Amino acid sequence: MNKVAASLRKAIELSELKDGMTISFHHHLRNGDYVVNMVLDEISKMGIRDINVAASSLFPVHESLIQNIKDGVIIGLDVNYMSGPLARAVSHGILDKPVTFRSHGGRPRAIHEGSLKIDVAFIAAPSSDAMGNINGVEGPSACGSLGYAIPDALCAKKVIAVTDYLVPYPNSPISIDQTLVDWVVKVDSIGDPSGIVSGTTRVTKDPIGHIIAGYAAEVIQASGLLKEGISFQTGAGGASLATAFHLKEKMIAKGIKGSFGMGGITGFFVDMLEEGLVEKLIDVQCFDLDAVKSIKNNPDHVEVSGSFYANPGVKGCAVDNLDVVVLGATEIDTQFNVNVLTDSNGIIMGGSGGHSDTAAGAKLTIIVANLLRSRLPIVLDKVITKVTPGDTVDVLVTERGVAVNPQRKELMDSLKDAKLPVMDIEELKAAAEKIAGKPREISFTDQVVGIVEYRDGSIIDKIYKPTGSER
Amino acid sequence: MPTTMIFVPGNNPAMVQNAGILGADSIIFDLEDAVSPDEKDAARILVRNALRSVDYGSCERTVRINSVDHPKWKEDIAEIAKGNPDSIVLPKAQRMETVEMVQGALEEAEDGQRSIGIIPLIETAEGVERVFEILCCSPRIKTVIFGAEDYTADIGAKRTKEGSEILYARCRILNAAVAAGVEAIDTPFTDVNDMEGLKEDVKVAKSLGFRGKALISPRHCKIAMEIFAPSGEEIEYALKVIKTINQAEKEGKGVVALDGKMIDAPIVARARKVLKLAGMEGGNHE
Amino acid sequence: MKILRQTRAGSLESNDLMVVMKPLGDREGIKLEINSIVQNQYGDRIREVVTEVLKRNGIMDAYIMIQDRGALDCTIKARVETAIKRGL
Numbered sequence: 001m002n003k004v005a006a007s008l009r010k011a012i013e014l015s016e017l018k019d020g021m022t023i024s025f026h027h028h029l030r031n032g033d034y035v036v037n038m039v040l041d042e043i044s045k046m047g048i049r050d051i052n053v054a055a056s057s058l059f060p061v062h063e064s065l066i067q068n069i070k071d072g073v074i075i076g077l078d079v080n081y082m083s084g085p086l087a088r089a090v091s092h093g094i095l096d097k098p099v100t101f102r103s104h105g106g107r108p109r110a111i112h113e114g115s116l117k118i119d120v121a122f123i124a125a126p127s128s129d130a131m132g133n134i135n136g137v138e139g140p141s142a143c144g145s146l147g148y149a150i151p152d153a154l155c156a157k158k159v160i161a162v163t164d165y166l167v168p169y170p171n172s173p174i175s176i177d178q179t180l181v182d183w184v185v186k187v188d189s190i191g192d193p194s195g196i197v198s199g200t201t202r203v204t205k206d207p208i209g210h211i212i213a214g215y216a217a218e219v220i221q222a223s224g225l226l227k228e229g230i231s232f233q234t235g236a237g238g239a240s241l242a243t244a245f246h247l248k249e250k251m252i253a254k255g256i257k258g259s260f261g262m263g264g265i266t267g268f269f270v271d272m273l274e275e276g277l278v279e280k281l282i283d284v285q286c287f288d289l290d291a292v293k294s295i296k297n298n299p300d301h302v303e304v305s306g307s308f309y310a311n312p313g314v315k316g317c318a319v320d321n322l323d324v325v326v327l328g329a330t331e332i333d334t335q336f337n338v339n340v341l342t343d344s345n346g347i348i349m350g351g352s353g354g355h356s357d358t359a360a361g362a363k364l365t366i367i368v369a370n371l372l373r374s375r376l377p378i379v380l381d382k383v384i385t386k387v388t389p390g391d392t393v394d395v396l397v398t399e400r401g402v403a404v405n406p407q408r409k410e411l412m413d414s415l416k417d418a419k420l421p422v423m424d425i426e427e428l429k430a431a432a433e434k435i436a437g438k439p440r441e442i443s444f445t446d447q448v449v450g451i452v453e454y455r456d457g458s459i460i461d462k463i464y465k466p467t468g469s470e471r
Numbered sequence: 472m473p474t475t476m477i478f479v480p481g482n483n484p485a486m487v488q489n490a491g492i493l494g495a496d497s498i499i500f501d502l503e504d505a506v507s508p509d510e511k512d513a514a515r516i517l518v519r520n521a522l523r524s525v526d527y528g529s530c531e532r533t534v535r536i537n538s539v540d541h542p543k544w545k546e547d548i549a550e551i552a553k554g555n556p557d558s559i560v561l562p563k564a565q566r567m568e569t570v571e572m573v574q575g576a577l578e579e580a581e582d583g584q585r586s587i588g589i590i591p592l593i594e595t596a597e598g599v600e601r602v603f604e605i606l607c608c609s610p611r612i613k614t615v616i617f618g619a620e621d622y623t624a625d626i627g628a629k630r631t632k633e634g635s636e637i638l639y640a641r642c643r644i645l646n647a648a649v650a651a652g653v654e655a656i657d658t659p660f661t662d663v664n665d666m667e668g669l670k671e672d673v674k675v676a677k678s679l680g681f682r683g684k685a686l687i688s689p690r691h692c693k694i695a696m697e698i699f700a701p702s703g704e705e706i707e708y709a710l711k712v713i714k715t716i717n718q719a720e721k722e723g724k725g726v727v728a729l730d731g732k733m734i735d736a737p738i739v740a741r742a743r744k745v746l747k748l749a750g751m752e753g754g755n756h757e
Numbered sequence: 758m759k760i761l762r763q764t765r766a767g768s769l770e771s772n773d774l775m776v777v778m779k780p781l782g783d784r785e786g787i788k789l790e791i792n793s794i795v796q797n798q799y800g801d802r803i804r805e806v807v808t809e810v811l812k813r814n815g816i817m818d819a820y821i822m823i824q825d826r827g828a829l830d831c832t833i834k835a836r837v838e839t840a841i842k843r844g845l
Contacts, residue, residue: 207689208489214693345797374771374827375795399492434526435488436829439798484832485772513766513839520835 002130003184008042008162011183012120015158017043020050020075021119024156026149027057027081028124028136028285032195035124035162037064038187044073052076054116056107056148056306057351060084061195069094078116080104081351090449091347093465099348099450101341101387101463104284105310105317105357106455108151113313115457121156123149123181124190125163129171132161132181136286136303137173137296139165141190144286144295145265146175150305153180164190175303197288203245203268204238208399212368213242215420216326216397217250222418223364223411225323228256232324233263233358236287239368243326244268251277262309262318263354265291265301273300282318284309284354310357312455319354319361327355329369329396331383334425336390336405338367339383341452344376346442346466348450352387357455359392364411371398376439377432379403379425384442386461387452396425403428443467473497473531474683474699474748475692476616476656480505481534482514491527494692498527499560499685500534502547511543515550522554533590535560539569545576552580558588560616565598567608574609586611594618595625599640606651616685617644619658630661632668634675645680657681663688673698701745709742709749758815758845766839767828774825774833776840781818787811793825806830810837819844 005011017023023043025036036055041064043051049072056079058065063085068074077099082090090099102110110116123146127138136146141164153159153176161176161184204210216239220226230251234244245268251258258278261269265283267290272278274294281301286292295301310319319325330350331339338359343349359365369378378398394411396403401423404412416422423431443466450463477495479486481502490498500521506514518534534556536547540563551559561573570589577587589611593602599622606612619637620630628636641657648655657676660669673695676684684695701709711729716739719727727734760780767775774793781788791803803825810833811819821837828836 207486207493210690211492211494344795375799375829376827399489437799437802439795440801442797483770483773484828485770488772488829488832512842513836516839516842517832517835520831520838524831525829 003132003181004130004166005183005185008038008185008187009046011160011185012039012042012046014183015120015160017048017120019048022052022054022117024118024121024152025053025055026124026146026152027055027059028143028146028148028196029141029191029193030057030196031059031061032192033059033061033124034189034191035122036062039122039162040065040068040073044068044071049073050075052078054078054118056104057081057353058084058086062086066094078102079351080107081353083349087348091342091463091465093447093449095449098448098462101351101450101452103310103352103356103455104148104306104354105312105319106352106453106457107148108305108307108311109313109455110453110457111151111155112307112311118152118156120158120160121149121152123153123159123161123176125161125176126190127165127167127171128161128163128184129167129169130184131169131178132159132176132184133169133171133174133178134161134163134176134181135171135173136175137292138167139163141165141193142292142296143191143193143196144292145283145303147284147304147309148306150176151307158182160185162187162190164188193289193292196286196292204242206238208370209239209242210246211399212239212370212397213246215402216243216366216368217246218418218420219366219395219397219402219415220247220324220364221250222414222420224414225364226250226254226256229259230256230323231259231321232261232326233322233362234326235328236264236266237328239370240326240328241266241268243366243368248272248277262322263358265295267291270294270301273298282309310354310361310455312357312360317361319358322358322362324364324366325358325362326366326368327359329367329378331380332367332369332378332393332396333380333383333390334429336393336396336425337383337386338388338390338393339385341387342385342463344384344439344442346384346444346464348463356388356392359388360455365392365394367393367396369396369398371400371428371432372436375436377429377436379429379432381429385452385463389454389460396428398428400431401428473614473654473656475695476533476683476685477689477692478505478535478659478685478687481518482506482510484517487517487521488525491525491530493689494696495530495686495689496683497531497533500532503535503537503562511537515547519550519554522551522556531558532556533558533560535562535592538563539572548573548576549580552577552587555585556587558590558614560590560592562592562618563595563598563621564591564593564605565595566601567604570605570608570612574611577611588613590614590616592616592618593640593644594621596622599643602644603647603651606647606653612653614654614656615644615648616656617641617658620661632662632665632672634672641676641679641681649680654682655680656683656685659685659687660691661687663690666694669694670698699748701749705745706749706751709745712738712742713746758841760816760819760841760844762844764840764843766843767836769824769826771826772828772832774823774828774836776836777822778840778844779820780844781820783818785818787816787818788820790822791825792823793827795825795827802830803833806833807837810834810841814838814841816841
C-alpha cells in the first residue's frame with residue numbers, strides 16, 4: 001500500500017474538497033511556511049470557492065491570502081494568532097464574515113468537541129514516509145514539535161500530509177502516524193525553517209527590560225513559588241525572556257532545580273535543560289533552531305499536542321501544572337484584562353496564542369510590560385480588545401511599579417513585605433499619563449471584523465473596524 | 472549622600488527620560504564623553520528640558536559638563552543652570568583655579584535662588600596630587616569622584632580589574648576627602664557583563680573607605696547598593712551601641728562598656744552612620 | 758527670527774524624533790508636517806508643542822518636518838529648539 005498522491009492537486013481531488021468546506025493548517029513553520037499559500041493557490045486554480053481556512057496562526061508570509069479572499073476563494077478565517085498584511089486587511093474589513101479568534105487551548109477544544117469541523121487538514125510534514133508517518137525533526141524544513149497539528153490530524157475528515165522529505169517506510173520517530181493520514185504529497189519545499197524564529201531569542205540589552213525582569217523575578221521569589229520543582233513558562237519577547245534570565249540566576253544562586261519549562265521553546269530553555277536547571281521541557285512548538293535540534297536529540301525535551309498543552313476540555317492539560325507564567329501585553333486595563341490581539345490603533349497584530357490558557361492555568365500569572373511603549377501608556381481604563389480576562393491575571397510588572405490584582409490580597413502583602421514597589425493599578429495609570437499625557441481614544445465603526453472566543457468557547461469580546469481605516 | 476551615581480548619555484532621550492528609575496541614588500547626565508562633538512548643543516538642550524520637566528523622584532540630579540579645555544564649556548553651564556540641577560560634575564579637575572573658574576561661571580548663570588554644587592572628577596595625575604586643595608577650595612564641593620580610566624591613561628599604566636595601579640590614587644583621594652569633609656565616590660567598573668568582577672571591585676572600594684560608586688550600567692546598581700549597604704552584623708552591633716548609650720544617659724552614667732569594650736565617641740558616631748545608611752535614621756529603632 | 762539654512766536635529770531612535778527645518782520666504786508662514794508612530798493618540802499634542810516652541814523663538818516663516826518615534830513633550834521641545842538654533 002502507498003498513500004503518495006501524484007500531486008497536490010490530485011490529493012485535493014481525492015479529498016473531495018468542495019465549495020464551502022473548511023480546511024486546516026498548523027503553524028510550526030511560522031513565517032517560513034510555504035504550505036498555506038501553496039494549497040490555497042492550488043484550490044484557487046481548481047475553481048473551488050467559499051473555503052473556510054482554520055489555521056492555528058497566520059503570518060506576514062501569508063499575504064497572498066488577501067488575493068484569495070478578493071477572488072472569493074476564501075470566505076472565512078479561524079485563527080489563534082494573525083499578523084502582517086492579511087491581519088491588517090481583516091481589520092479594514094476585507095471579509096464579510098468576522099474572523100474567529102481562539103486560544104491555543106481553545107482551538108483543540110473546539111476541534112475535539114466538533115464546534116470547529118475540519119473537512120480537510122493539510123499537515124506541513126518536515127519528514128514523512130509513503131504511509132504518512134510524520135515527524136518534525138528530520139528533513140530540510142525541520143521545525144521540531146508538531147503539537148498544534150495533532151488535533152487536526154485526529155479529527156479532520158480527511159488528512160493530507162505535504163512533505164519535502166519522503167523517507168523509506170517506516171519513518172521514526174513518529175509524531176503523527178499512518179492511522180490518521182489519507183494521502184501524502186511530495187513537494188519541492190514546505191518552508192524555510194529560519195522563518196520559525198519567534199520574537200527575540202537573545203536576552204535584551206535594554207536596561208528598562210532588565211529592570212522589569214528584575215522585579216518580575218523578585219515577584220516570583222516573594223510569591224513563595226521559587227522552590228525545588230518550580231515549573232514555568234515565559235514568552236519570547238524582550239522583558240519576558242529577560243525575566244527567564246533573572247529567574248535562572250536566582251535558581252543558580254539558590255541551587256534550585258525546576259521540574260519543567262514549557263511553551264514555545266527557545267535556545268534559552270534548551271540551555272536550562274542542558275545545564276540541569278530544569279528536568280524536562282514540554283514543547284508544543286519550537287521558537288528557534290536550537291530548540292529543533294534539542295527536541296530531536298534530547299529525550300527530556302518532550303513533544304506534546306495542543307490539547308495536552310492547553311485544551312480545557314480534556315482530562316487535564318499541562319497549563320494547569322504551571323506554577324508561573326510570564327506574559328507580555330500590548331494593553332492592560334484597570335480590571336487587569338489584557339489585550340495581545342489589536343495594536344493601539346485597533347488594528348489586528350496578534351492573538352491569544354497560549355496567553356489566556358496559561359494565565360488561566362498557572363498559579364501565578366505575571367504580565368511584564370513597559371509602562372510606556374513609545375509614549376503610549378500600557379494601562380488603560382479599558383483595553384481595546386479583551387483577550388485574557390483580568391481575574392486570571394495576578395500581577396502587572398512595569399519599570400515604574402508593580403500592581404497586584406486586588407483579588408490576590410495575600411500576594412499583595414508578600415510583595416509589599418519583599419519591599420517591591422507595589423502600587424495600585426490606577427496609580428500606575430496616572431503615573432504613565434503624567435509622563436506622556438493622556439492619549440486620545442481611537443474610534444471604531446460598528447462593523448465587526450473579528451470575534452474573540454475564550455478558551456472555554458464563550459465569546460469574550462468583539463473586534464471592530466477602526467474608523468478611517470479604509471486602506 | 473549618594474551611594475550609587477549612574478552616568479546617563481545626555482543625548483539619548485530614552486535613557487534621559489528613564490534615568491530616575493535605573494536604581495541609582497544619583498544621576499549624572501553626561502554631556503562629555505557620551506556625546507559626539509557635533510551633538511553637544513543638542514545634548515545640553517535636551518538635558519536642560521528634561522531637568523525642567525521630568526520628575527526624577529528622590530534622585531539627585533547632576534550633569535557632567537565638558538572640561539574647561541573644551542571651547543564651549545561655558546555654554547554647558549549657561550544652559551544647564553536653567554534646569555537647576557543639584558550639582559555639575561567637573562571632569563579633569565586638577566587645580567583650584569579650574570574650580571574657581573567654574574564657580575564663577577555658575578554664579579553668573581544661577582538665578583540666585585539656589586547654589587549648584589560642584590563635584591570634581593579627579594582623573595589626572597596632577598588632580599590626584601592636588602586633590603586636597605581642590606576639595607577645600609569651594610563650599611560647593613560636597614562630593615568627589617575618582618575616574619580611573621583617564622587617570623591610568625595619564626600615568627601610562629594598564630587598567631586592570633584587580634586595580635593595583637590605582638590603589639595609590641584611590642587612597643590619596645579618599646584620605647583627602649575625609650580630611651576635607653567630602654564624600655568620596657569610587658571610579659566606575661567598566662565591564663558591563665562581569666558581575667563577579669564588579670562585586671570584587673565594589674568590595675575593594677568599600678574596604679578602602681569609599682562611600683559609594685559611580686556606575687556606567689544600570690545592571691550594576693543593585694549589586695553596588697547591596698555591597699555598600701551595612702551588613703546585618705554591622706546593623707545589629709550599631710543598634711546595641713545606641714541602646715547601650717541611651718540606657719547610660721538615662722541612668723546618668725558617664726562611661727559605658729559593651730561586650731567588655733569601652734564605647735567612646737567615634738564608636739557612637741560610626742554606629743549612627745551605619746544606621747543612617749541602613750535607612751534607620753537617628754538610631755532610635757529597637 | 759529667521760531660519761537661514763536647512764538644518765536637522767534629533768534621530769529616529771525610539772523615544773526621539775527627527776526634525777528637519779527649511780527656510781521659507783517672508784510671510785510664507787509655518788508649514789508643519791508631522792509623521793508620528795503615535796499620530797492618532799498624540800498628533801494634535803505634538804503640533805501644539807512644536808507650534809509653541811516656534812512661537813516662543815519668534816519663528817514666523819519655516820518649513821518643518823517631524824518624524825516622531827514616540828518622544829515625550831520635553832524631547833520634542835528640545836529637538837525643535839536645537840533645529841532652530843542651528844538654523845539661525
